[in-house]
Amino acid sequence: MSIIIFGDLFTFPDGNAATNRVYTYARGFAENAETTHVICFRNDFGVLSSGDNDGISFYHPFSQKSRSNYLLVRRWQKFEKFIQTYxxxxxxxxxxxIEAINIWTNLHTTLLFGWFLSRIFRARLIFECSEHPLNTFHNHTINRRIGLLKFKIESGLCDGVLCISKYLMDFYSTNGVADHKLLLVPSTVEPARFARKPESPLNYKYIGYFGSLSFERDNVDNLLKAFALIKDKHPEIRLVLGGFCNQTEKAQIDELISLLGISEKTAVIQYLSRKEIVQYIVHAEILVMVRSNNIESNASYPSKLTEYIAAGVPVISVNTGEISNYLKDGVDILLVEPENHEALASKIEFVIDNYADALEIAVKGQQLTKTVFNYSFQAKRMIDFINHL
Known part of the structure; x- marks a missing residue:
């Protein structure tokens, strides 16, 4: 039996939060005796057509080295991607x-193709939902109705749905999806990745944030403002931000860093491989998770947070969405009010001044990566779910 992870929301083998979740799914399925293949359905140029990474077979059916100058050729290449996937x-x-196709997409064409493949190969189609289905349909009433119609059509095509939060479970249930088709799968992590202690990438102590570097969604400006409040009192500590940002976001970050007067103590790294991310996470003195307090945060769950707690390093997180459903302030994590840089600065100072106590809290948080956040534990639940559909 095999499970196909298929979609256009992730890159592979390196990539974003979705890529990390795909990795944990694939590794977990493999450990539970399910052969797993990852098919990245994106139109990315210059990537390997197929390969193996950490024992995971992956494919890029688009497989074009460069963009053609001819429109008809480009259209054919995109169509050929469907044939190659088949x-x-x-x-x-x-x-x-093929037992199941786990599909990751927001595009109706990709979902319809996934449904077609599932019928051809008599496999169950399992939809991955890690964000609010109406995330891009909130502008006005008509737009929301279009989004709901799209949601109902697409959810009707799927045999099951994996939801990252109870919020999303309730949304699907309220909108007519049978409960037996839904499974709550929180953020997952492979703790062994963060148990290794490679050489530190930096020769100084630092507070680390590793994820998307945006102000609107990830509220990185909140962390920059908090660091500015504590930098003089703790001159031995620096701030390191690592992750993806576009040119506009990078300009915003640079401007705020300059305005706050923290340029000499702040490093911004725009790209880190999977291996490099581990190095930076496990060697941080403190890890901080920030994000905005909005519908997107309420519906999702930050995958970087489970990676943070897997490292056994003191973690400070804003208390948004369902984080407090799993983690308790002062017990296995340190939580702080979102969008409040003064409160965040106070929490950072508390950790610095009470580091031994903060480490004890971190160790308790790390234990959760062996149970509820554990990739193999959740993979077994998913396999049982698929088998009972």
């Missing part, structure tokens, strides 16, 4: 039965 699944099905 061939990949057909080849896999000759070796072992």
């Amino acid at each position: 061939r990949i699944l057909k080849s896999i099905s000759k070796i072992e039965k």
Whole structure:
């Protein structure tokens, strides 16, 4: 039996939060005796057509080295991607039965194609939902109705849905999706990745944040303002931000860093590989998770937070969404009011001044990566869910 992870919301083998979740799914399925294949359905140029990474077979059916100058050629290449994906699944099905297709997409064309593949290969179609389905349909009433119609059509095509939060479970249930088709799968992590202690990438103590570097969604400006309040009192500590940001976001970050007078003590690293991220996380003195307090935060769960607690390093997180459903302030994490840089600065100072106590809290948080946040534990639940559909 095999499970296909298929979609256009992730890159592979390196990538964003979705890529990390895909990794944990694939590793977990493999440890529970399910062969897993990852098919990245994006139109990315210059990537390997197929390969193996950490024992995970992956494919890029688009597989073009560069963008053609001719419109008809580009259209054909995109169409050929569908044919190549079918061939990949057909080849896999000759070796072992495809049990399920776990689909990651916001595009109706990709979902329809995934549904078509699931019917052809008699597999269950399992939709991954890590963000609010109406996230881009909140502008006005008509737009919301269009979003709901799209949601109902797409959810009707799926045999099951994996939701990252209870908020999303309730949304699906309220909008007519049967409870037996829903499974809550919180953020997952492979703790062994963060148990290793490679050489530190930096020769100074630092507070670390590693994730998307935006102001609107991730509220990184909150952390910059908090650090500015404590930098003089604790001159031995620096701030390191690592992750993706576009040119506009980078300009915003640089401008605020300059305005706050923290340029000499702040490093911004725009790209980190999976291996490099681990190095920076495990060697941080303190890890901070910030994000905005909005509907997107309420519906999702930050994957970087489970990676943070897996490192056994003191973690400070804003208390948004369902974080406090799993983690308790002063017990296994340190929580702070969102969008309040003064409160965040006070919490950072508390950790610095009471570091031994903060480490004890971190160790308790780390234990959760062996149970509720554990990739293999959740993979077994997903396999049982799929088998009972």
